[in-house]
Amino acid sequence: MKKSFVLLLCVLVCTMLLTSIASAADDVKKVAIILDPVGVNPFLTQVVDKFAEVKAAGTYPMDYSVIECADDTAWAENIRASVEEGYDLILVVGWQGADPLNEVATQFPDKAQYVIIDTVCDNPNVKSYIFKPQEAAYLIGIVAAMVSADAGKPEGPFGGVHANPGQGSFEWRYGYMEGIKSINPKVTNDDFIFNYTKSYTDAPTAKELALQQAAQGCVFINAASAVADFGTFEAALEKGFYTSGQDFDRTSPDNPNIITTQVKYTGIVAGMIIDEFFATGIQPGVVSLGLKEGVVGATYITDDGVNPRNTAVLTDAIVAKAREAADAIISGKLVIEVPLEEEYMKQ
Known part of the structure; x- marks a missing residue:
């Protein structure tokens, strides 16, 4: 009888343990992160790194998968597959996923929870996180105007090598232009030169465009084409003009011509989600x-730099002026609303 009781007790304990383990496994939430190929793009690496950090800390019972989209068709396929595979949270990073996410969230409103970063998905089942890059670009514009003035060219021309034309990316250009005009109201839209890589990774094209702008007399060229910015950086070092990076502090002791960066902290947003x-x-x-x-800002203005500031170019006076503008934006005294590009450029 005693042996039978002990055996029964062991069976009960084992059953309870297995049930507990199964219950714990059921409590673990699965997250799908759907995005472009990550590579070294800080806009994407920050999101992935935040999930890795939270997972390693054991803050929440969470598993996640990074699902990269090699082409346009992959977005729809990966979003739909993630729902079918039982992921609890579908996080889409990038405007390319807006339309397929809208379709899936409409069709399966209760199968998962849905979030998108960097664009609006007009769907009652989706949370959209968007940024105000025009606010940070305004600070870069102040830097550009004052650096150019110190170099003897207060009215430019002012350059910009950006990823894409069109209203969707105009907020970067608008903030930059308005920041420059706030320092020198004599500057007109004709004093700006913008060219486009039409790619986030084509550094050779960015370099060629930057060299062309430098040949036209630009002292400062705003780089806004993600990883392709490395081409603009290389051109800056070769030709002596000044530039800024995007998304993550791109200043470097090996390239004193990168004097600031328009930062965007997608990792902070991932933590919020x-x-x-x-x-x-x-x-x-x-x-x-x-x-x-x-969540947005500018290196040495709103954020400390990884490297020492090039004080010979980005002077204390420039930093103070840009910080004054940042304070005005934060307080609401200065509001930067982006108009239609077509209307603005007619001015």
């Missing part, structure tokens, strides 16, 4: 983040 998902569940809607929330 994780916390909300586990605290209350995702609350659909649109959230717009800027300087006030600490």
Whole structure:
């Protein structure tokens, strides 16, 4: 009888342990992160790194998969497959995923929770996080105007090698232009030169465009084409003009001509999403983040730099002026609303 009791007790304990393990496994939430090939693009690496950090810390019972989209068709396929495979949270990073996410979230509203970063998905089941890059670009414009003035060219021309033309990316150009005009109201739209790589990775094209702008007399060329910016950086070092990076501090002791960076902290946004998902569940809607929330900014202006500041070019006077503008934006005294590009460029 005693042996039978002990055996029965062991069976009960084992059953309880197995049930507990199964229950714990059921509590682990699965997250799908769907995005472009990550590579070294800081806009994407910050998101992935934040999930890795939270996972390693054991903050939440979470597993995640990084699902890269090699081409346009892959977005729809990967988003739909993630729902079918039972992921609890579908996080899409990039405007390319807006339309397929809208379709899937409409068709399967209760199968998962849905979030997109960097564009608005007009769907009642999706939470969209967007940025105010025009606020940070305004600070870069102030830097560009004052650096050019110190070099004897207060009226430019002012350059910009950006990824794409069109209204969708105009906020980068508009903030930059308005920041320059705030320093020198005599500057007109004709004093700007913008060219486009039409790629986030084509550094050779960025370099060639930057060299052309340098030949036209640009002292400062705003780089806004993600990883392709390395081409503009290389041209700056060769030709002596000054430039700025994007998304993550791109200053370098090997290239003193990169004097600041227009930062965008997608990692902070990823942390917000994780916390909300586990605290209350995702609350659909649109959230717009800027300087006030600490999600965009400029190196040495709103954020410390990884490297020492090139004080010979980015002087204390320039930093003070840009910080004054940043404070005005954060307080709401200065509001930068992006108009239609077509109307603005007619001025």
